[in-house]
Amino acid sequence: MxxxxxxxxxxxxxxxxxxxxxxxxxxxxxxxxxxxxxxxxxxxxxxxxxxxxxxxxxxxxxxxxxxxxxxxxxxxxxxxxxxxxxxxxxxxxxKPKEALAAEKNGQQNQQQPYIPANGIFDGQELLPATVKTSRAEQDNVHQIVDQLQAANIVRLDYGGLSDKEIMQQAQATGDSVYAIGQGIQIPFSQLKLENHHLVIYAGINQMDQKPVGHIKRVGLTDVHDAHEDYKLYLASTVITGGMEKIAGRNSTIEQAGDYQVTAQVAYEDRES
CATH class of the missing domain: 1.20.1280 (Monooxygenase)
Known part of the structure; x- marks a missing residue:
């Protein structure tokens, strides 16, 4: 046996x-x-x-x-x-020294430049938003990443990590390592109300903005209820995911994946 x-x-x-x-x-x-x-x-x-x-x-x-x-x-x-x-x-x-070193390298190298596009908000007024992205909106996200890459704002180089370092990090954490790192904030983004949906428009600037997703929930609250009770402001829009590498038997395996759009929403009472 x-x-x-x-x-x-x-x-x-x-x-x-x-x-x-x-x-x-x-x-x-x-x-x-x-x-x-x-x-x-x-x-x-x-x-x-x-x-x-x-x-x-x-x-x-x-x-x-x-x-x-x-x-x-x-x-x-x-x-x-x-x-x-x-x-x-x-x-x-x-933990093994290799695992600790991989985690440290990941934290140091995965950070992309942070661009406070929509201003600075009090952390107590921010809530994470659940964003749903259609196939057409996913294509728009890919276009934005391509534009950011062409403008040298983002580098899809796994934070400069070598395959050996990526392998160590993936084995230590059990997670994929993404070419975009931990994510990149989109330079311009705003909320628009369209057909009773709060749609996120984003791009490298206001002229090139495109729909990249629509908000389904704000925190634990349905977006329609949240919009009825509060004034909502888009605080940040970040692109994560995409091309990734995972640990294989003797080397890393690269595979394509969809990007995800994550957002934070600031709110204030409509009566204020």
């Missing part, structure tokens, strides 16, 4: 798969192996080998705990109430 699982494990090593998916496959393999270990423990105790059987059963129960943690981490958005992983990591010496 363990030989079969080992063969599957080695076979996965020859295939470039998204790191999260690969970990999910490893968890499934681990569950199968642990079930077999539990079966062996029970059979040993049935045959009178109590000490050996109990040791196997103890290992089986410990592995169940870690499997549950991994299932929660890789298959859901939940967290375990009693997670001993940080303590175990600290006991074993903390």
């Amino acid at each position: 363990f030989s079969i699982l080992d063969m599957i494990n080695h076979a996965l090593g020859y295939v470039n798969v998204n790191l999260k998916i690969k970990n999910q496959i490893y968890i499934a393999i681990g569950i199968a192996g642990n079930l077999y270990l539990g079966y062996v423990a029970i059979r040993l105790m049935q045959n009178g080998a109590w000490l050996r059987g109990l040791l196997y059963m103890l290992v089986f129960l410990v592995l169940i705990y870690f499997i549950v943690l991994n299932v929660l981490y890789y298959f859901t958005n939940k967290t375990a109430k009693y997670d001993l992983s940080p303590k175990i990591e600290k006991l074993l010496g903390g």
